[in-house]
Ligand SMILES: Nc1ncnc2c1ncn2[C@@H]1O[C@H](COP(=O)(O)OP(=O)(O)OP(=O)(O)O)[C@@H](O)[C@H]1O
């Protein structure tokens with residue numbers, strides 16, 4: 504087991520930035536604790552795999568320091584870093600049995616046959632592969648093959664496991680099952696694991712902590728629910744959570760005792776809502792500020808259009824544009840003239856398309872982000 508620490512890591516591909524190289528990783532810092540399950544999540548191309556490959560030693564680091572258990576490993580070759588990596592393509596040897604696939608790396612390391620036998624059968628048992636040890640990969644399902652790939656990593660008993668989207672080749676049901684198995688495996692091995700995915704649901708459900716990346720930078724590192732409840736900026740707000748957070752650009756300003764949010768739209772066609780003086784914090788020192796208002800789908804409610812009167816200061820007139828029952832909940836899509844919204848209703852009753860309704864916002868659930876920087880205003 505081991506701590507992994509990245510400090511000011513930079514990576515530019517193909518030569519220097521001056522001659523058009525690609526700046527894939529832009530000075531990231533990350534501390535992964537001993538035994539932690541850290542998930543790195545972000546959209547395609549944000550530098551997740553590059554980061555993982557630098558930890559594994561498969562990719563060089565331009566500058567900065569990578570430490571495993573306090574030892575600088577920048578110049579240590581991959582095989583001596585004591586890490587195991589599992590990829591999306593499990594790349595098993597087709598002519599070898601499951602046993603031989605799992606034992607291969609250990610044979611190369613010249614371990615004794617009893618030790619190999621012990622490690623492979625322990626791993627096979629914990630992965631439910633005992634019955635399959637004599638089969639060849641082509642006689643296995645995708646999930647079973649992925650488990651063999653995991654087994655191959657486990658038998659090496661590494662200090663750190665690195666996973667690069669290991670479940671994305673599996674169908675949805677198998678993915679959910681394997682997610683749970685990986686979580687169990689993490690508990691039983693108590694090993695440090697760094698897991699890369701672009702799937703925010705996977706990140707939310709698996710990580711002790713999650714690290715959200717975008718465009719080569721780390722935007723936030725925290726426990727999943729902390730990231731969900733307090734996204735550090737507008738990108739994280741829109742990326743983590745399904746359906747994504749509703750985000751509306753506008754201006755906040757003082758309106759007598761209260762605060763007003765006015766949607767940015769042409770010729771006053773947007774909506775405005777009046778908020779209590781509790782929202783004063785979001786204005787900062789000025790009397791007006793360009794912001795993005797964020798609100799999660801479950802923090803919105805739908806009322807009757809006839810509810811719309813002066814008593815409901817945070818209501819917006821809207822029209823139902825689509826209704827998606829998922830069984831337990833219904834996702835209702837609304838349009839308020841210049842903005843689209845999604846609301847989760849705890850009901851399996853579909854809304855009628857075209858109905859005029861009132862969209863009700865819980866003021867204390869609103870997130871404000873500075874429009875220029877994207878940072879959350881707290
Ligand atoms: N060998 C390379 N040469 C040049 N550019 C590269 C190389 N490897 C990666 N890149 C670029 O660096 C960026 C980050 O790539 P990386 O593979 O780390 O993304 P990722 O976050 O893993 O994305 P995905 O979710 O699609 O796997 C991408 O824009 C990619 O095109």
Ligand SMILES: [Mg+2]
Pocket residue numbers: 551552553667
């Ligand atoms: Mg990748």
